[in-house]
Amino acid sequence: MSESTDTNVDNGALPAELQRVHMIGIGGAGMSGIARILIARGAQVSGSDAKESRVLLDLRARGAEVRVGHDASALDLLDGGPTLVVSTESAIRKDNPELLEAQRRDIPTTYRPDVLAQLMEGSDPVLVAGTHGKTSTTSLLVVALQHCRLDPSFAVGGELNEAGTNAHYGTGGIFVAEADESDGSLLRYKPHVAIVTNVEADHLDYFGSAESYVKIFDEFADRVQDGGVIVTCVEDAGAREFAARSAKRGIRVVGYGDGSDLPEGVERGATLLSWEARDGGGVGQIQLAGESDVRVMRLSVPGRHMALNALAALLASREVGADIDDVLDDLEGFGGVRRRFQYVGREAGVRLFDDYAHHPTEVRAVLNAAQEMLADETASAPEVRRGRVVVVFQPHMYSRTEIFATEFASALDLADEVIVLDVYGAREEPRPGVTGELIASQVTKPVHFQPDVSALPRQVAGLVGGGDIVLTMGAGDVTMLGQSILDEIHAHRNHVRPGVRASGEGIARGSR
16 A cells, blocks of 8 residues: 555644654654554654654655754744644753743653654554564555455654555554554553563663563553553563563463463463475464464564564454455565565675664574574575574674673674674764674674675675675664665676685684
8 A cells, every 4th residue: 555545634633742743853753653544644743853764855845844863943833822832752852942942831741652643543552572583573464454444543753665665554443553662662552452472581771671561561561442452472581471461460461482381261262283484485384273273374584483473463453354265365475564574685696685683583483584584585495505594793882782791792693604783872972892703702693793894795705605684784874884784795796707706804703
């Protein structure tokens, strides 16, 4: 479904404060989605962002007034000025000149999740939470419901490859969105259906302890509407414990995953009996509760973790009235999400993919999927040399790097060769002794610490050969390097004999 079909104008239904909205950081994944929905509902929208992007160009084409750079005068982009100024707690500084000007003018200010919660009012909310897999699961659910002609509204943290957008104002009465736990904002919502993909300690810079992080999910469960349901993965240890606690409090919980015993009070929704990598995606054997027959679930995206995400989407779809047969057919056509094992290009027999993985569990899942893909290809053509997985990993945030350095190294060992870049600090200041070397020094596979990003494309070109997969991985600007790497591989193949591996720049270590 193309975003150009958004012709709904429902300005009268919007609260007065949402008639004219100014958004600081409007180009962000979450903010731009809210902007698109507001515009589709007839609101006037203005905004600002630090730099130009294709997202800003798209928003301008839809009618938003957008300025690059932050300045108090941006609050005059709309005639009469904004009725509300929206920002994000983590990305926008308290001394932002537009925030300060809004306070001076007594213009109400709020945060993005509060606006999203308002936009959900009157709909049937389906919220997707969890440490990992939120965007992929939300996207799988959206595509399934769209293909079932239920036309949900949605706000996703990444762009759907199929729809080419991250948000849509639908007519079907269902609103699908991610519920982000990183700053506690998931507690703004009251879902009818809540998916919790997994629960594993993260964002400890905000929460301070694993116990506080886990507690936020329990509080989210208590916000499920009366008569609502939680759908959760019971083979994940943290989610399994969460399911048991929720069921004890009288909340209906439906579990999915392997066939192990369920906690008391948790219903079995679906079991993943087997998963086999095939043709860049995979085929799973599944069994739904109440059915004796085994069903086949085909996906065009790789990895067993994606099969589990698809089960969550299937069960949530059933809870809001979708036909299971239609959903299974639709899941096969899911084309993925930008920066989730996204194919970038191919050069000299080397394929390059890009992924947002920035937690050890996510890194492990993606590298497993890449190795499964190569194993499937080798099984289909045993005479062809099996390629290798070469990962370029950029750690995200100093706090996460310091806490999870050993776990990152263990996960990266699933690759055949590893290049670790320096830390992408995001909103954090550097910490003494915390660099990418902290991870690289613990990797046991051939590894290179590369603090000079400009040298990386040439280094990768010297390491890879035909049949290899290169993965650029991380939540920072590593995503910008893909085309440069492919260009360097193209140039390099004319100068180096096939199979010859360059020693590479950076600090290299062999297997230990």
